[in-house]
Amino acid sequence: MAAVLTRDIVKTFDEINAVNGISLRVPDGEFMVLLGPSGCGKTTLLRIICGLEQQTSGDLLIGGNIVNDIPPRARGIAMMFQSYGLYPHYTVRNNIAFPLRTQRMPSQDIQKKVGWAAQLLGIGHLLDRRPRQLSGGERQRVALARALVREPTALLLDEPLSNLDAKLRTSARQEIKNFQQRVGLTTIYVTHDQVEAMGMGDRIAVIDHGRVRQVGTPIEIYQDPADLFVATFVGAPPMNIVTCNGGGYLGFRPENFLPRDMIGDDGVTEFSFRVDRSEYLGSERIVYGVMDGFDSKQPITAKLPPAHVAEGSVRPGEWHRFAVKNSELRRFEASGNRSTRH
Ligand SMILES: Nc1ncnc2c1ncn2[C@@H]1O[C@H](COP(=O)(O)OP(=O)(O)O)[C@@H](O)[C@H]1O
Numbered sequence: 001m002a003a004v005l006t007r008d009i010v011k012t013f014d015e016i017n018a019v020n021g022i023s024l025r026v027p028d029g030e031f032m033v034l035l036g037p038s039g040c041g042k043t044t045l046l047r048i049i050c051g052l053e054q055q056t057s058g059d060l061l062i063g064g065n066i067v068n069d070i071p072p073r074a075r076g077i078a079m080m081f082q083s084y085g086l087y088p089h090y091t092v093r094n095n096i097a098f099p100l101r102t103q104r105m106p107s108q109d110i111q112k113k114v115g116w117a118a119q120l121l122g123i124g125h126l127l128d129r130r131p132r133q134l135s136g137g138e139r140q141r142v143a144l145a146r147a148l149v150r151e152p153t154a155l156l157l158d159e160p161l162s163n164l165d166a167k168l169r170t171s172a173r174q175e176i177k178n179f180q181q182r183v184g185l186t187t188i189y190v191t192h193d194q195v196e197a198m199g200m201g202d203r204i205a206v207i208d209h210g211r212v213r214q215v216g217t218p219i220e221i222y223q224d225p226a227d228l229f230v231a232t233f234v235g236a237p238p239m240n241i242v243t244c245n246g247g248g249y250l251g252f253r254p255e256n257f258l259p260r261d262m263i264g265d266d267g268v269t270e271f272s273f274r275v276d277r278s279e280y281l282g283s284e285r286i287v288y289g290v291m292d293g294f295d296s297k298q299p300i301t302a303k304l305p306p307a308h309v310a311e312g313s314v315r316p317g318e319w320h321r322f323a324v325k326n327s328e329l330r331r332f333e334a335s336g337n338r339s340t341r342h
């Protein structure tokens, strides 16, 4: 196991800065999630870390050693791709053995290692099947076994769950996380899905346009977003942002709307909004509307426990007062950065 450190990594393709100066420290044993929209440079950064791509500038350190010029295989890092890349005509056994065969390991040792990896992932009974005879979740475990068979010091996962259906994704998420905790493997996990990031990461690095916007625990990222990008990228529905008189912004989450009987309490700020429509989702009701803004009408979303809003009590076109605790308001500068004034 080893810590991974990137120091001001830049990668330029033609004119595009795919990675724009990323410095990131992933301590030994940490599960770090890189979260960002499609095209923000996540895959490129992973490919640089495992050595499939050479950075334009900056240093990469693994276990404290600079590995800029070390070829991929010698870096001791495993990468699992979005598509898994299993060989369809090989059995599971031979898929897992493949990285060891290319290392010319004696076949007895290969069998031992394959057995070890298969046991680790609970796929011992699947060794003689071919990929097409496996479910999506089983394929994923085989790909993981193949990534781990060389006992890497760190594991890189690039959107590994994107090919699974929603239900399987939830269980696969827990499987990967349990496995990682059990083995204590330094892991960098790429996703554009903020729910995955929140649920899995020890820490999350939020990336946009090849830059890190914020690094923090899921709680820090959610409660204290560093800027408007992070505030609106993490959380569904996203944080409400309304412009203020002075040109800055005020943010509050859809779940921050207080019950009506708290309007007028100390330490709350009151607003009013017009209901446009609402959706009943069983555990909650999502209300979409517009707020009487400071200089214009601003769209807002409220997530209310159904108990707070009896059926038919929020009708389109009605104006309602609502309140948010001052401690849950977040202020942003016109530049988008978090305001230091409170
Ligand atoms: N080999 C390449 N040649 C040219 N542009 C590339 C190449 N790989 C990636 N890019 C560009 O770099 C940017 C980041 O891509 P990528 O790292 O794949 O993003 P992500 O994985 O976050 O979706 C994109 O604009 C993409 O088009």
Ligand SMILES: [Mg+2]
Residues within 6 Å of the ligand: 039, 042, 043, 044, 158
């Ligand atoms: Mg990608």
